[in-house]
Amino acid sequence: MPGASVSIRLNPFKGSDGPDGSPVPWSPHGRILSERPQFILDPLMHAGCYYVQDSSAMFIGHLLRKHLGGFGPGVRVLDLCAAPGGKTTDAAASLRERFGNAFTLVANEVMKARASVLLDNVARWGDPCVSVTSVDPAVIGRSLPGAFDIIIADVPCSGEGMFRKDERAVEEWSPELVTVCAARQKRILADVWPALRSGGLLIYSTCTYEDAENDANLRWAAEELGGSIIPPEDEFPEYGVQLTSCGSLLRAGVVPGEGQWAGALVKTAGASRSSRFDISVLRPLRCGIPEPTVKGKDVIPHPDSVLAIGYDGKSVPPAEVDLQTALRFLHRDAIVLPGAPKGFVAVTYKGHPVGLVKNLGTRCNNLLPMSRRILKDV
Numbered sequence: 001m002p003g004a005s006v007s008i009r010l011n012p013f014k015g016s017d018g019p020d021g022s023p024v025p026w027s028p029h030g031r032i033l034s035e036r037p038q039f040i041l042d043p044l045m046h047a048g049c050y051y052v053q054d055s056s057a058m059f060i061g062h063l064l065r066k067h068l069g070g071f072g073p074g075v076r077v078l079d080l081c082a083a084p085g086g087k088t089t090d091a092a093a094s095l096r097e098r099f100g101n102a103f104t105l106v107a108n109e110v111m112k113a114r115a116s117v118l119l120d121n122v123a124r125w126g127d128p129c130v131s132v133t134s135v136d137p138a139v140i141g142r143s144l145p146g147a148f149d150i151i152i153a154d155v156p157c158s159g160e161g162m163f164r165k166d167e168r169a170v171e172e173w174s175p176e177l178v179t180v181c182a183a184r185q186k187r188i189l190a191d192v193w194p195a196l197r198s199g200g201l202l203i204y205s206t207c208t209y210e211d212a213e214n215d216a217n218l219r220w221a222a223e224e225l226g227g228s229i230i231p232p233e234d235e236f237p238e239y240g241v242q243l244t245s246c247g248s249l250l251r252a253g254v255v256p257g258e259g260q261w262a263g264a265l266v267k268t269a270g271a272s273r274s275s276r277f278d279i280s281v282l283r284p285l286r287c288g289i290p291e292p293t294v295k296g297k298d299v300i301p302h303p304d305s306v307l308a309i310g311y312d313g314k315s316v317p318p319a320e321v322d323l324q325t326a327l328r329f330l331h332r333d334a335i336v337l338p339g340a341p342k343g344f345v346a347v348t349y350k351g352h353p354v355g356l357v358k359n360l361g362t363r364c365n366n367l368l369p370m371s372r373r374i375l376k377d378v
Contacts, residue, residue, distance in 0.1 A: 178212055324378070
């Protein structure tokens with residue numbers, strides 16, 4: 001079996017700058033690379049110009065785009081098991097391309113450590129319509145009945161599709177694990193189900209090949225929770241995508257990427273769309289782009305504000321730097337910006353902001369969050 005492929009997805013709202021590669025058939029912004037660069041040493045990745053994502057995982061975004069025609073401006077989407085952020089950033093780009101600012105995307109990750117990674121990746125991507133939460137699916141189901149038009153549920157699974165890139169997945173796999181995962185997936189779907197409005201869309205996916213976790217669970221959701229499975233179409237057979245009874249299967253070694261299964265259904269029972277939508281009940285970790293803080297007479301911009309796709313260089317001026325200076329900033333070293341104005345400045349590389357500093361003239365206070373610091377020597 002060939003080794004794992006390497007792919008990225010460009011951010012169309014940051015100029016689509018990033019490594020060159022061949023197109024991903026089901027992703028307009030996906031690129032399959034011929035080799036794996038040192039992404040950690042590319043400031044453009046830290047600037048949110050692209051996201052490193054397996055090409056098979058991009059198929060979930062394809063399903064979303066395929067069915068967006070049934071929805072209009074103001075659509076509300078929940079990415080239920082969102083970390084590390086690939087599906088979230090893919091969905092954000094697709095929603096923005098179709099609806100502009102007229103959408104809401106909530107990215108939820110129940111595991112706190114993984115939620116921190118999600119927060120950083122959402123910040124880098126910079127979409128103001130994305131919020132991040134970290135609650136159990138049952139909390140969402142209880143708190144926001146009928147709130148969402150679309151729920152994306154890429155649920156935890158037995159991981160067969162990751163065998164060639166993750167030795168731990170091979171070691172942990174067993175028939176018992178499949179049984180445990182299938183039951184957990186049913187619980188997750190049942191818990192969040194009330195939050196999907198009647199007529200809403202569920203995109204359900206895993207990275208395993210097991211029928212019990214894939215087709216059987218989607219049929220279970222349709223029969224027990226109340227839904228109608230959308231019959232899969234025979235798309236991309238020339239690229240190795242296979243049909244199953246309820247979805248599409250991408251097998252590692254057959255398609256360019258790793259293993260993925262995905263299917264969709266329309267909810268036929270339950271609450272109609274809620275006219276009120278307030279995610280404050282979920283105590284979000286992030287709502288859009290954080291606002292500046294005021295201390296006395298000083299207005300202090302949030303470090304993430306310069307990463308926003310709407311950054312225009314007016315409220316916080318840019319200062320262009322070379323590769324080595326950008327990497328030193330990302331290493332969280334003190335840097336000097338000759339000729340830049342004093343005060344808060346956006347450090348830019350090839351025109352793209354990578355973060356915020358306070359320029360004191362002789363040196364700069366580095367305001368990059370510690371969680372995003374490059375640990376590798378630069």
